[in-house]
Amino acid sequence: MSVLSSGEFWAFVGVMAGIYTLFTLGLQVQFGLAGLLNFGQVGFMAIGAYTMAILVVKQGWSMWLATPLAVVAAAAAGVLVGLPTLRLRGDYFAIVTIAFSEIVRWVATNEDGLTGGSQGTINLSGEGVATQYNGAWERFQGWVGDQLHIASKDVVMLIIVWTAALVLLWLTARLARTPWGRVLRAIREDEDATASLGKPVFRYRLQALALGAAFAGLAGCFYAWQFSFFGPDDFQPLITFFGWMILILGGVGRVWAVPVGAAVFGFLFAATRFFDFPPFSYLDSADRAYVRLMVIGLVIVLLVVFRPQGILGRRDEMVLE
Amino acid sequence: MFLQLLVNGLVTGSVYAIAAVGVSLVYGILRLVNFAYGDMMALGAFIAYFANVTLGLPMVVAALVAMVGMAVISVALDVVLWRPLRMRRAGFMSLFLASIGVALVLRQAILLVWGPQNRAYDVDPFKVYVVGSVRLSLAQVVTIVAASTAIVAIGVFLARSPSGRVMRAMADDRVLAQISGIDVNRVILVTWIISGLTAGLAGVLAALVQSSFDANFGFQLLLPVFAAVVLGGIGSAYGALAGGLVLGVATELSTWEGFAGGVDPVYKPVVAFSVLIVALLLRPQGLFGRARVV
Amino acid sequence: MLLEARDVTKSFAGVRAVDDASLVVEDRSITALIGPNGAGKSTLFNCISGFLRPDGGRIELAGQRIDRSPPHRIVRAGLARTFQTARALTRMTVLDNVRLAAPAHPGEQLDGLVLRRGAVRRREREVTEQALELLRLVRLEEHADALSGTLSGGQRKLLDLARILMASPRMILLDEPMAGVNPALREELLAHVLELRATRGITFLIVEHDLGFVMQASDRVVVMNEGRVLMEGTPDEVQGDERVIDAYLGTHA
Numbered sequence: 001m002s003v004l005s006s007g008e009f010w011a012f013v014g015v016m017a018g019i020y021t022l023f024t025l026g027l028q029v030q031f032g033l034a035g036l037l038n039f040g041q042v043g044f045m046a047i048g049a050y051t052m053a054i055l056v057v058k059q060g061w062s063m064w065l066a067t068p069l070a071v072v073a074a075a076a077a078g079v080l081v082g083l084p085t086l087r088l089r090g091d092y093f094a095i096v097t098i099a100f101s102e103i104v105r106w107v108a109t110n111e112d113g114l115t116g117g118s119q120g121t122i123n124l125s126g127e128g129v130a131t132q133y134n135g136a137w138e139r140f141q142g143w144v145g146d147q148l149h150i151a152s153k154d155v156v157m158l159i160i161v162w163t164a165a166l167v168l169l170w171l172t173a174r175l176a177r178t179p180w181g182r183v184l185r186a187i188r189e190d191e192d193a194t195a196s197l198g199k200p201v202f203r204y205r206l207q208a209l210a211l212g213a214a215f216a217g218l219a220g221c222f223y224a225w226q227f228s229f230f231g232p233d234d235f236q237p238l239i240t241f242f243g244w245m246i247l248i249l250g251g252v253g254r255v256w257a258v259p260v261g262a263a264v265f266g267f268l269f270a271a272t273r274f275f276d277f278p279p280f281s282y283l284d285s286a287d288r289a290y291v292r293l294m295v296i297g298l299v300i301v302l303l304v305v306f307r308p309q310g311i312l313g314r315r316d317e318m319v320l321e
Numbered sequence: 322m323f324l325q326l327l328v329n330g331l332v333t334g335s336v337y338a339i340a341a342v343g344v345s346l347v348y349g350i351l352r353l354v355n356f357a358y359g360d361m362m363a364l365g366a367f368i369a370y371f372a373n374v375t376l377g378l379p380m381v382v383a384a385l386v387a388m389v390g391m392a393v394i395s396v397a398l399d400v401v402l403w404r405p406l407r408m409r410r411a412g413f414m415s416l417f418l419a420s421i422g423v424a425l426v427l428r429q430a431i432l433l434v435w436g437p438q439n440r441a442y443d444v445d446p447f448k449v450y451v452v453g454s455v456r457l458s459l460a461q462v463v464t465i466v467a468a469s470t471a472i473v474a475i476g477v478f479l480a481r482s483p484s485g486r487v488m489r490a491m492a493d494d495r496v497l498a499q500i501s502g503i504d505v506n507r508v509i510l511v512t513w514i515i516s517g518l519t520a521g522l523a524g525v526l527a528a529l530v531q532s533s534f535d536a537n538f539g540f541q542l543l544l545p546v547f548a549a550v551v552l553g554g555i556g557s558a559y560g561a562l563a564g565g566l567v568l569g570v571a572t573e574l575s576t577w578e579g580f581a582g583g584v585d586p587v588y589k590p591v592v593a594f595s596v597l598i599v600a601l602l603l604r605p606q607g608l609f610g611r612a613r614v615v
Numbered sequence: 616m617l618l619e620a621r622d623v624t625k626s627f628a629g630v631r632a633v634d635d636a637s638l639v640v641e642d643r644s645i646t647a648l649i650g651p652n653g654a655g656k657s658t659l660f661n662c663i664s665g666f667l668r669p670d671g672g673r674i675e676l677a678g679q680r681i682d683r684s685p686p687h688r689i690v691r692a693g694l695a696r697t698f699q700t701a702r703a704l705t706r707m708t709v710l711d712n713v714r715l716a717a718p719a720h721p722g723e724q725l726d727g728l729v730l731r732r733g734a735v736r737r738r739e740r741e742v743t744e745q746a747l748e749l750l751r752l753v754r755l756e757e758h759a760d761a762l763s764g765t766l767s768g769g770q771r772k773l774l775d776l777a778r779i780l781m782a783s784p785r786m787i788l789l790d791e792p793m794a795g796v797n798p799a800l801r802e803e804l805l806a807h808v809l810e811l812r813a814t815r816g817i818t819f820l821i822v823e824h825d826l827g828f829v830m831q832a833s834d835r836v837v838v839m840n841e842g843r844v845l846m847e848g849t850p851d852e853v854q855g856d857e858r859v860i861d862a863y864l865g866t867h868a
Contacts, residue, residue, distance in 0.1 A: 037414075084602050091354055091413070091555065092601060095547045099594035102544060110587050179714075179722035179739065186704050186715050192666065193702035197716040198690030198782050199723075207725060237540075241421050248418060286437075290429040297425030304419040305406060 009270070011154035017266035018161035019222045021259045023239075024246045025165075025172055026215030032253040033176055034208035035188030037094035039240055040081070041216050043101030046108060046235035048074040048217025049224040050115055056133040057124045063136035067221050074217025078210035086205045098237060108232035120231025121224075137225045161222055165259065168215065173255040184208055245300050251313030260311055268299065325455050326573045332461045334569020335468030336526045340542065341549040341561035342475055343519030349492025349556040350512045352413060353403065356420040358546070360427035361517070362524030363539025365391045367431055367440070369525045374443050383442075384467070384525045391524075392517030398423065399513045424540070431536040439533040446532055460529040471522055472562060475515075479558055484511050492556050545572070545590065548597040554607030563608060571596045617642040617786055617818050618663070618694070623672035623682070625658050632658040633669070634842035640786070645812055645819045647829040647850075650839035651863050656822045657699075657790070659839070663820075664696040664788055665689040676786070691718065693785035699794060701771035705764030709755060712763050712774055713746035714739075716781035742781075749777040753807070769800040776807060786818040787811075793825040801825075805832055830854070838862065 023045060030036040051073040055066035085096050108115045116123035121133065145156040175181055183204055186194040191201050224230055242265070250261025272292040283291060303310070340362060347355050355361075365387040372383035402423065406416060448459040457465075479485040487508055491498040499505060527542055528534040549568045553560025575584040575592040584592055601607070618640040625633040633655040640646045648656050661667040663674055665686035674682035681689050704712050720742060721727030722735035750756040753773040758766060763774060772792065779787060792804055805828060811817045823829050829836060830850045837847040840862040846853065853859055 084598060088601055088605055092551050092605075092607075094354075094417075095544075095551055096594075096598060096601070099544060099548065099597065103591050103594055106588070106591055110585075175728070178728055179720050179735070180725060180728060182707070182711055182715055183723050185707060189704050189706055190702055192686075193698070193704065194715070195666075195686040196664070196690065196696055196698070196702075197778065198687050198695070198718055199715075200685075200687045238425075241425075244418060244421070287433055290432045294426050294429040294433075297422040297429065300422030300425070301402065301419050304411070304415045304422065305402070305409070308411070308415050 008152065008154050011152065011158045013266045013270045014158045015154065015161050015222075015226055017259070017262040018158065018165050019219050019226065020243065020246055020265065021165045021262040022161075022168065022215050022219035022222065024243045024250075024258045024262060025168060025255070026212035026219070027243050027247050028212075028252075028255060028258050029172060029175075029215065030208050030212035031247065032255075033181060033188065034184045034205055035090075036086075036205060036209055036212075037090050038097050038209065038212065039094045039237070039244070040097030040099070040101035040104075041212070041243055042235045042237060042239040043081075043097075043104040044074045044077055044213035044216035045220035045223065045239070046101070046104050046232070047077050048220030049230060049235075050108060050121075050220075051217075052221045053121045053124060053133045053224055053230075054114065056136075057121070063133070063140075067218075070221055071214050071217045074220070075210040075214040078213030079206060081213075082206045082209040086202060086209065098240075101235070101237060101240065105232045105235055108235070115232070118232060120234075121229045122231075132228065134225060134228045141225075157226060164218070164222070168218075169255055169259065176255060180204075242296075245296070245303075248300075248303055248308065248310050251310030254312050257310060257312040264311065269296065272296075323574070323577055324453070326577050327570060328455050328457065329461075330570035330573030331566065332464050332468075332530060332569070333573060334566040335472065336464065336523050336530065336542075336565075337546055337549045337569050338562045338565030339468055339471050339475075339519050339526070340523035340546040341553065341565040342472075342558050343516040343523070344546055345550045345553070345555065345558050345561035346488065346492065346512050347516050348550070349558070350488060350508060351403065351407075351416075353416045353420065354413075354547075355516070356417065356543070357398075357423035357427055358420075358516075358520055359539035359541075359543025360424045360431070361391055361395070361520040361539070362527065362542055363534075363536060364394070364427055364431055365521035365524030366528035366534055366538070367435055367536075368521070369528070370435075370440050370442060374440070377443075380442060380444055380463070380529075384522065387525050388518045388521035391521035392514045395513040395517030395520070396510065399509065428536060428540070435536065437536060439535050440528075441533045442529060444529065458532075460532060464526045464530050467522065467526060471519070475519075475558070476562070484508070488512060489558065492558065541590075545593045548593050551607055552597050552600050557607075560608050567608075568593050568596060616640065617677055618820065619673075619675045620659070620663060621673045621675075623659060623662055623669045623674060625655075625662055625667060625669050631842050633662065635672070636839065636842065636844050637672075638837050638844055638847065640818060640820050641835070643812060643816050643818055644834045645808065645821065645832055647833035647836045648820060648822045648839065649824070649826070649829060649836060649853075650845070653841075654839040654862075655842040656839050658842075660696065660788055660790055660822055664694065690782055690784070693783075694788065695779045695782050695784035695786075696788035697775050697779060697790050697792065699790045701768065701775045703763040703766060703771040703774050705762060707763060708760050709750065709763045709766065709774060710743070710746055710759040713749055713778050713781050714742050716778045717742040717745070718782060746777075746781060749780050752780075753777045769796060772796065772800065772804065776804070780811070784817065786820065789819060789821040789823075791822055791824065793823055793828050801828070808832055 023041065027038065027041055030038045048070045052066045052070035055061040055069060056063055081097065081100050085093055088096065109118045112123070141153060141156050144160060145151065145153070148156070148159070150156055183194065183199050187199070187201050187204055195201050246258065246261040246265045249265055250257030269292065272295055344355060344358050347353055368390045369383040369387035372378045372386045373380055402419060406419060445459055450457045450462055479489055487498070487503050488511065491508055524539065528538070531538065545568055549564035550561050552568060553564030572589045572593045576586045576589065616639045621637050622635045623633055623637070624631060624635055636655065636659055650656055658667065662669045662682065665681065665684055669682050672682065673680065676692055676694050679692060681692060720738050721731045722739055727735055747756055747759065750759055753776055755770060755773055755777065763771065766774060793801055796804065808819060809832060812819060821833070833850055835847060836850050836853040838845040838853055838859050845858055845862055846856060
């Protein structure tokens, strides 16, 4: 049980919670604000991560240039996906977005020349040459650590991720209260009524999709730095489903509910690792992983049945339907 | 080569078609996008594996066991989960998310029991039937026969039987159907039974055609199946059948060199989705769906 | 003339809901569109307001073609509509409902929010004042901060009116404004329509079944039946016309 009290481990959990906060914030903008059923969010995350890594490794760009461009690339992907699909009804749109994220993963797996293929970014410079895109990031991390007099890399990462998350959370909360946010909320509730008041519904939806995609792209970059290499299998639809779960868990429509949902989710996910009592102690580690995911699945179902408004949502304001 | 691909496409397409009908009926009647359907197909395939490889039963029996097993599980799930949610008037999103939870649980259960390794049925993989320029494996022949039978059976059931007609009515216009006094609970029961049967059959056939399968293959199958349902127009069972066949054939034929060199077979799933997206752009309600009315 | 619809057709599944319908609405007039159920009035309305694209024909607003435009562009051109059931945005406050309809708000654009913060604040102040004034007009100002979901059906109709006025339209399409309305509210809505025409010069095209309202308020009446325009004229002309009586009686037989 010594790992339970390990600061490093919980710092790692915190970092993942921060990354998922960014990821899910995108979903909050797309669904909570605009009512879009984007189930392909992990595809945008992958685009962000891969764009950054490819620009740094193959084009020799500085990380400081590559990252904003990666975020823009994710947003552009949002626009490209949205243009042909946003006029579809909600459930069709959901399915098409899953298709999109699987296409991204498929391309990443098969275009070895571009993405390193199924082995991941370790192969970005070709077979046999182990590549790193993390150089600049590690230096930055070290610098921050020196400034703050913190030795642990994980804690520094935690601080950086959560600083970014908190800034973006604050910006998003403000955005929701602007006239722009007002139009989106109206579209979400009744797009025909909103159109009848002179608002170009399609354009707003596209903006919400692109903005949410940008958040996922940034989450992808942080993911890339945290793990120093990644592959297509890091971006399975399961990640998107976790994001949705966090969104519901915290409460749809409330920006500050996202970090709460992410923290609780992270804790749950990590805590199930430590079920060292029977019957779990009879299982080997692979089986335990399966049981953990099973527990997550059960929690999703129970949430939906018993508390669809999430932790911070209110029954009468329930925006889930 | 073209003919071979066409036949391959019909084989794949008929599996999609059967699965798509199951998904479509559940959506049409229960307004539920059943994300767990993929893993139900996988579970069906594994139950058949247990019957065929572990217990040594012939493949036909194993398939039947799988179908019945999945029908039972589907009904049980309705009692335990979907009905309580219906009574709470859960909306589309709640049902969708709950089905994701169920999918997760099912997949992990399969992994717990059977592990992540590839499995294969106890059928002769080398037996080949040759018809003209087309070569068919035993699995493909079995699939064609079983799938065609199932498709015809489903088609007849929906068109002729009183239950079938009622189901089509409910999928078409639920409120109107309810007002005409039909036994909604019975229809729902029949819907889940059919959904379970199709999931079991589609899972076994898909596993047969693939010759080896693992716990994740259900979800991989689910996306083209969803694409088929959407292509055909959600809520239309016939549309689902058509959509499945079209998608299967289109996917296989896309690799034909006659189409400007053909698509790299690795990208077949991408083709399926592209067909869907293009079709929706041209006809947003799907092949057999209804246009939106303000 | 402000609005002209020429030979508009629209079919659904082989049925011609609107069949070569033509009508003209004069500037600053109150025109009623009547006819039995299924006559095609709502479909024509939807075609004019951009919610349906006609299969054939031409619709022009002040000489500008609008039959191919999406709803929001038609609103910008000066033509706004209500729906049969008042579509209040229930999860937003009454005030926000009205403020939403304000045109030309830099705060509704992302670039405006970032680059023109002063203009955004100013416009929002303007919009809020204007919204409150409109709410005062329909006597809803004390509900300004309540969620519009708490309003009664009649109050929602008034909110609809205030909201649509916020969009500063030249012409308003009212879709059965009297449906399900009690007598007191009926008088109030009637008074508003007449006053708005008189003081703001707004033109009205109103689909209505309430013939009393039609007789009292409208300058001209257009009668539709089975997708076509049967006749049009003054309320008196229409009331006595044989064909009109037949059309209504025909559907009740």
